[in-house]
Amino acid sequence: MDNAGFATIFREFADYLELKKDNPFKIRAYRRAADIFEDLNRNVAELALDGELKNIQGIGTAIEEKAREIASSGKLGALEDLKLQYPPGVMEMTRIPGVGLKTASRVFHELGIAGIDQLEAAAEDGRLEALPGMGKKTAENILKGITRLRMENTKRIPLVLADRLSKNLMDFLRSHMEICAIAAVGSLRRRKETCGDLDILVSTEDPSPISGLMAKWNKFSNMISSGEDRIIFTTTDDIEVDVIITAPEKFPFDLFVTTGSKSHYTALESIACELGYRLRNNSFTSESGKPVEIIDEADIYKALKMEYIPPELREMTGEIEAALKGSLPKLLISRDIRGDLHMHTNWSDGTSSIESMVYAAKNLGYEYIAITDHSESLKIAKGLSKAELSRQMEVLERLRTELDGIQVLSGIELEILKDGSLDYDDSILSSLDLIIASVHSAFGQPKDVMTARIVKAIRSGRVDIIAHPTGRVLGRRFGYDVDLDVVIKEAAKHNVALEINSYPERMDLDSTWARKAAESGVYIAINSDAHNVEELKFISYGLDVARRAWLEQADVINTWPISKFQAWLSRRRIRA
DNA sequence: GCCGTTTTCGGCCCGACTGTTTTCAGTCG
Numbered sequence: 001m002d003n004a005g006f007a008t009i010f011r012e013f014a015d016y017l018e019l020k021k022d023n024p025f026k027i028r029a030y031r032r033a034a035d036i037f038e039d040l041n042r043n044v045a046e047l048a049l050d051g052e053l054k055n056i057q058g059i060g061t062a063i064e065e066k067a068r069e070i071a072s073s074g075k076l077g078a079l080e081d082l083k084l085q086y087p088p089g090v091m092e093m094t095r096i097p098g099v100g101l102k103t104a105s106r107v108f109h110e111l112g113i114a115g116i117d118q119l120e121a122a123a124e125d126g127r128l129e130a131l132p133g134m135g136k137k138t139a140e141n142i143l144k145g146i147t148r149l150r151m152e153n154t155k156r157i158p159l160v161l162a163d164r165l166s167k168n169l170m171d172f173l174r175s176h177m178e179i180c181a182i183a184a185v186g187s188l189r190r191r192k193e194t195c196g197d198l199d200i201l202v203s204t205e206d207p208s209p210i211s212g213l214m215a216k217w218n219k220f221s222n223m224i225s226s227g228e229d230r231i232i233f234t235t236t237d238d239i240e241v242d243v244i245i246t247a248p249e250k251f252p253f254d255l256f257v258t259t260g261s262k263s264h265y266t267a268l269e270s271i272a273c274e275l276g277y278r279l280r281n282n283s284f285t286s287e288s289g290k291p292v293e294i295i296d297e298a299d300i301y302k303a304l305k306m307e308y309i310p311p312e313l314r315e316m317t318g319e320i321e322a323a324l325k326g327s328l329p330k331l332l333i334s335r336d337i338r339g340d341l342h343m344h345t346n347w348s349d350g351t352s353s354i355e356s357m358v359y360a361a362k363n364l365g366y367e368y369i370a371i372t373d374h375s376e377s378l379k380i381a382k383g384l385s386k387a388e389l390s391r392q393m394e395v396l397e398r399l400r401t402e403l404d405g406i407q408v409l410s411g412i413e414l415e416i417l418k419d420g421s422l423d424y425d426d427s428i429l430s431s432l433d434l435i436i437a438s439v440h441s442a443f444g445q446p447k448d449v450m451t452a453r454i455v456k457a458i459r460s461g462r463v464d465i466i467a468h469p470t471g472r473v474l475g476r477r478f479g480y481d482v483d484l485d486v487v488i489k490e491a492a493k494h495n496v497a498l499e500i501n502s503y504p505e506r507m508d509l510d511s512t513w514a515r516k517a518a519e520s521g522v523y524i525a526i527n528s529d530a531h532n533v534e535e536l537k538f539i540s541y542g543l544d545v546a547r548r549a550w551l552e553q554a555d556v557i558n559t560w561p562i563s564k565f566q567a568w569l570s571r572r573r574i575r576a
Numbered sequence: 577g578c579c580g581t582t583t584t585c586g587g588c589c590c591g592a593c594t595g596t597t598t599t600c601a602g603t604c605g
Binding site: 023024025026027028029030032033057058059060061062063097098099100101102103132133134135137138141377378379380381382418440441442443444473477 | 577578579587588589590591592593594595596597600601602603604605
């Protein structure tokens with residue numbers, strides 16, 4: 001089991017202990033252990049079996065004992081016992097916004113409610129508001145929460161999860177049978193932020209073992225259908241997987257067809273028709289029926305007399321017209337990123353030191369980075385006091401004298417307070433190299449208030465970048481209510497950049513808004529928002545968004561050479 | 577459950593917001 005697996009089990013255990021109303025500090029200890037395991041760069045299983053886990057701050061004998069049990073048996077008996085006491089529906093209820101473990105536990109123990117549907121009934125017929133401490137309003141809010149959950153819960157899979165799962169599946173297939181070519185297709189290949197299901201295209205000379213093999217994959221749950229050229233099943237997480245089987249010579253063509261999008265493909269069908277071809281789901285021929293020779297996907301676009309359209313652009317948002325004219329954007333690739341302008345260290349809520357972040361960034365080939373810990377007001381993330389910030393700036397100053405080949409800017413992720421004012425005063429802000437500002441509080445403000453709040457920060461003349469402009473977290477919460485059209489207009493006017501935050505659960509701005517922003521003349525920064533060295537790699541998800549947003553180097557400030565980037569930064573000082 | 581010590585027991589991250597209260601509990605970030 002990998003470290004993330006240990007973290008999941010301990011977190012789940014803590015949740016069940018909370019249902020049981022166990023000692024809150026004990027619960028916190030398990031959650032802390034989960035955090036520690038997740039960030040550990042050594043294998044938890046090995047450490048547990050060697051008896052070395054206890055040496056880590058925060059892990060004692062009880063947790064080491066449990067980790068050892070998990071390492072040798074794959075599960076935790078105490079957790080299995082608790083799961084028998086609470087039906088799965090109880091935990092399910094905590095997914096309703098506004099319902100936490102305490103409420104779930106209460107309604108289960110006091111009303112015998114063990115699922116979302118039962119909770120809905122109790123909120124409607126008045127049983128819920130009859131409980132002490134609950135009222136009409138609470139019942140209403142829970143009903144609203146249930147509606148929202150059902151709306152959101154169309155079960156789309158975040159891209160990062162789809163990546164992990166598809167890689168796991170493809171590795172499994174490769175290691176158990178002869179495969180000519182294999183690829184994730186569909187929305188995953190188009191790098192959409194979420195995927196409805198998982199589509200895998202595989203070509204092989206002998207497809208007969210695939211079906212039987214799939215059932216042996218450790219994530220396999222239920223076979224839905226199993227045919228010669230298509231196998232559909234669900235995983236243990238109830239994700240639908242579609243394995244499409246094709247002959248090796250047909251792989252490039254099927255790669256094109258299964259990548260989609262549907263509407264992109266349909267549009268190409270009619271263009272093919274106009275040019276005297278027949279493009280069908282299973283063939284591409286001339287009018288006389290002679291197959292068009294396709295060595296790779298690009299040959300299809302070539303035959304249709306247009307530029308090759310990368311998968312990320314195949315969404316019918318103007319790509320075909322542009323490809324016909326030869327005016328597709330020159331999309332960014334990872335080498336284009338020269339710096340990362342948003343990252344945290346163990347000075348605030350990150351877990352890696354400044355030095356390790358800097359060296360990791362240098363290893364990624366970056367020419368510059370900014371250290372941007374949280375500012376004072378964000379207590380939960382250990383936001384830096386003014387004194388800590390100046391100490392950090394001194395540390396960075398010293399570090400610069402030892403560094404070669406990478407520029408380290410002193411930055412901050414600055415709280416935009418409830419009323420739109422900024423967390424530090426001008427004297428501090430003017431001493432920083434880079435200021436990114438963001439909202440982490442009072443998410444529930446009405447749209448006009450939230451918009452005015454962000455606009456005020458943009459107009460302050462102090463801010464370089466607005467981070468994660470909508471505040472959404474995929475699968476967990478919608479963004480706050482903000483008029484992005486207004487934000488974009490103001491950002492353009494005041495030359496403030498907007499961020500594509502690459503954190504996989506955020507991907508914020510999304511590609512539609514990022515494209516709109518760039519078209520309105522707003523510069524974009526693609527940042528990792530890393531909280532440890534590993535997470536610097538998240539930048540690839542921001543790149544996915546940027547590619548889907550048609551962005552080019554000119555649009556993205558951290559693809560610029562340091563001199564150009566610094567010239568842009570200095571505009572703030574001139575104006576201030 | 578973990579830690580630390582002026583050490584074997586007492587303390588352990590915060591703050592806003594909401595709805596229920598009349599002094600607090602639950603949720604969320």
